[in-house]
Amino acid sequence: MKKFLQTCCAGLLAAAAVVSAESATNGYLRDVADGYAAETAYQLRASWSLPKFLTVTPEGAYSYLHLAENFPHATIYRAGPVVELPRKPERWVKTQEITWQDKKQQFHDLITAQDSPLQGAVVIHRGKVVYEEYPGMRPFDNHVWMSNAKPVASLLIAQLQEEGRIDVNKTVADYLPAAIGSDWEKIKLIDVLNMQTGLDLEEGPEQRANPNSSFARFMVAEAGLPNVDGVRETHNQALLAIVKLREPGSAFEYSSANTQMLGLVIEAVTGQRLADVVSERIWMKVGMEGDAQLGLSPQGNGIIHGLISSRLMDMAKFGMLYTPSWNRVSKARLVSEKALNDIRTGGQPENYPRGVLGPKLQKLFAETPRANAYQWDAVFHDGDFYKGGMNGQGLYISPEKDLVVAWFANGFSPVPMEKAARSLALAL
Template identity: 45%
Template sequence: MKPGLHRAACLAFCMTSPLITQADENPLAKYLVAPGAKTTLPVASAKTPFSLEFARDAQERFENFHYQLGGDHALYYNLHLSEVLPTATSKPNEHYRPLEKALDPALGDSVSFTVTEGDLTLNEYVVHPNHRVQAVVMVHQGKIVYETYPGMNPMDQHVWMSPGKTTVGLVIAQLEAEGKIDMNKEVVEYLPEFKGTNWDGIKMIDAANMATALQLEETLEAIVDPESIIVRFFGAEFGAPNPATGQVEDWLSILKGAEKIEGEAPGDRFRYSSAVTQVFVVIAERIENKTWATIFEERVWGNMTARLSMQHHLTPDGTSVAHGLLSTTTEDFARFGMLFTPSWDNAAVKPVVSAEVLKRLQTAGSPEAYRRGAKYEGQKADFGESPLMNSYQFDGVFEDGALWKHGNLGQGIYIDPARDFVGVYFSTNGYIPPYGEDKMPGYLRRAAKYLAGQAGRVDER
């Protein structure tokens, strides 16, 4: 399989920055003929209100594949998902506190990275039409040092996509620290209806690190197979019928039927799967006897001096799609990352991420399982260096403790506790060239190093 095709497997809120090399290789080409599926509008068009006609057309045509193509309608969905999906909220603390700004005018021209178009500075990259960046916010030592909004407004609430998985990793680590979850126990101890299935023998820690040895990985073959378990899972989350039967299924019941991967044991290999994330949402809800939105408000968002509530977009049965469908402002996205840094008190009224929890998130993965996984080579290219491992829903953890999580259509959060730095960004970056490449991860890590004084002008080394 060509690397570009493999990366295109993230069509359902998953893996790395997707890039389909040629339009005729696109297994979803038939979806591109629908109005709003292709990319014709510049991202800057999202800074002004969409017409009523455009909004109604986008709402009428909403469905998973149409959204994930990243075309014109996706610009609308990314900023208005509460209009097409049921939505719950986690309210912030009553005390809102603006983030102080100490903008570094040299940063945008001092950090560069090599992309398809050549060696671009950060300032050049964020406005390049091929990369369709909508917003970037960087925070160093508790202050905003860089911000830009090429394709949205500061008060707009944008979908996180897979960076939402970090919220699940955090809550699970909190529950573990409190003794409410034993990560060495099997998943079936917390989901007894899964006993007697292929989930038997899978430890919670291996599931948290997406190494279940079950056929739940979001590969291209799975995504384009209407009968695959992953397509059925995503369809059920959206309330769409199974293409093979015409019936709407229960998403959790679907996962009970996951098949084993022959010759592979749990913990052997990192295989990315949003479905596994949702299993932990259910486990947390059952342990706390509360909805995920309430759990997250009590444990995280309600302690934050954020500007707006977090939006949780829901499955038909009312479960938060925490693996990807969360929406906030860009600044509030950055505030979440600040909870993991020494400057947490600029974003919250009390500590949310304890030293114990942070250490667990930074060390719970397996470097060997990570290197065997499909993300390894892609992340090495995205950063110009390789993370050490994945851990607790984070795509990458570096040797210096920095944490990284990417999202479909070009979203990301980079948290660097040692350098007291957080970088976040939103995009609507589709699949057909010249679109699809996302190199913002490399810019964020280099910006952190630059600000920490580890380099003058940061180059590819």
Template identity: 35%
Template sequence: MLKAAIYFLVPILLGSVQVHAQEMPKPAPVQKALDGWSNKEALDFLRNFNVNDLTIGAPAALWYHRYAAQTNKTAILVRRQPIMEMPKATLREIGKITATTELGTMTLDEFLVHPDSYAQGFIVVHKGKIAYETYPGMAELDPHFWASVAKILASMAVDILIDDGRIDENMTLGHYVPEFRGSVWETIKVVNALDMSAGLDVRDDATQFADPDSVTSRLFRAELGEERDGKIEYMLDVLLDAKRVEESGKNYIYSSGVTQSLVFLAEAVSGRPWSDFFDDRVWSKIGAEGPLQVHLSPDGIAIVHGPVSSNLRDLARVGLLYTPSWSAISTERIVSPSALDRIQNSPRTKEFYFGGEAGSGQRFSKRLGDNTIRTAARQWDAVFEDGDFFKSGLNTQGIYVSPDRDLVIAYFSTERSQQIQKYLRPIALSEAFD
């Protein structure tokens, strides 16, 4: 079972905690994921794994990325459609695109095989066809932990219910979720939860995670069945203890707890467990190659702010739902033109994105190495001025979508510093996709 060190997870993800390199263990070479683990190694990881290992990139992190379903309860969303293959139309010039990272200036091809990149899989899909694909540190159909990339699934589910006419995003969470009434969540508008602007003390920052009694720390321990004062708390009960710290809708403040409020919203409106609703409305329509693993808390709540797993091509298929090539991998249009417009043309401003004490937008902008980010919206970390958008996750997982270029980039890794993000905009803006 995962340990109390969970509260170190997101500060490192967001760059809120600075740790000297000499204090960090060196990650295991990703070749280990290809070679496999002995019975003794696997049992040791399973019995002793904790999230501190995950956040600092210890050797156990590489194992967890592949075997998260062995440490968490998991809902398995199986493939229900015939596999809808993405044909290959290789563009070798993609691998020649250069960027400068902590490892120096090198091509994408060079970076991905560098022993200190810890890259495991990288794919570029253009117009529904695979333009570039490589797996330096995993088998191509292995499931892999998405980390916070999963947050886009929470917003997708809510946007489906908005399109159904069952949710008005300008109504409050309390209007739909009876359990939120009488708490500060009652007055939070749905749109502010979608855009991570609840204005509550449920924040992913160093202060909250360093305090074991904060709502944020308690939330993660509740997810993992860890006792507090001799008892295990439920996630919902912990969220109800949140307090307001600023006006909702004012600033973009990254919060996994706010993402989880969207799970309770979708369940209240649909009347179904989140994983069942998502299976019915999304996964069952996709011609995926494997299952979607939705990892659960001990009390059965889908932890959609992070613990979800699939193979890399199926993550790319999720990205294709936002592009003109959606029909290449799905029997139905799942992301409507209206839902796409709510991301690309969000009324949120640069001031919203870069404001606030937490400075969430500043961290994402620095990692991407791009000054054309306009804002964040619908759980996406960055929405660019040209309409592209991007989502990242712990240990360098990510998905980049360019609807206008009909382009998706997705990758898995076991590396802490998100270096690979420096390649995304150069790839998207390259002549290969003119």
């Protein structure tokens, strides 16, 4: 039995580690831009599995738009009038030339190419929608954010910090009694926010493919599956079992486990479920077009590190909260000047190349970001910042240029959208 579980777990994790340019030939996406036929939907749902969700498959593409059919979800509620942003298409966005590895391609051609996995892209400049395209989804579809959801947790922490309810220089155990006795106990919240805890939790292809890794155990617990030892842990048990590897503050070690810990701290401080906190503090205060959804683990935890689903325009409106045009979508300023400054000046530049993700993003952007900070993957020297999600989701913010670029996909594009978004900002 143990050998069987090891084989299943190893297969699941190996599949999760497969995210390559070759797998991004998703012509089938172009066939579903207007929705799925009923029989097709039934078939894709019936053959869904976690590996097919984590890698690039027709079943995965379907579930990215209908994740509540596969995971239990809580609702993140909207309220009040919908803010209709003015549409003013600008030709320079469509024709902006993206140069990457001796290739040149215009922005619009990148989005709409037949072999592109891009399902939707929105560009907002000075509060106006200057580009909007949905080659693989409908504007009203709720699409999973994947790790683009991580800054939602960091924004909630920043709000609680300004209210005096959280001090990011205090430890996890100061707010979460369950962490006492674990290796999380003495980790400062700022090190969790900046993904430099020193714990054995880094998230990358090697860790996903190794069923004995702490991150792999965390991932299978999230899905309600038994680990390599045949034990079915709760999400929190797997999270709190992660052990110390090195001293905090020494490397940028990207991991969804960090964000999940922030979620537990937020619930402990507020006494509310995460979905309710996001509803009341963010979603209901912005003129969103629709309700969002938050995926739940089998024990009921909100999976704040990745399983938020919403319309693309609403994710872009979340991005606008970090720009001078925040007042186009919200009466109250939800991202303070201090919170914005913490992102743009925080992090430790010397730690950025020490880990898996930093060097990867240096290559994708063809430049070296200043650092990572507050759950954002890349903060540039000019103050722009970016967050990405598995299989090609992205959110790029330029406060200085009052620019938001947001996109959904089901696979990494042969020409990275990271480079494309950065090119738009630099062209202004």
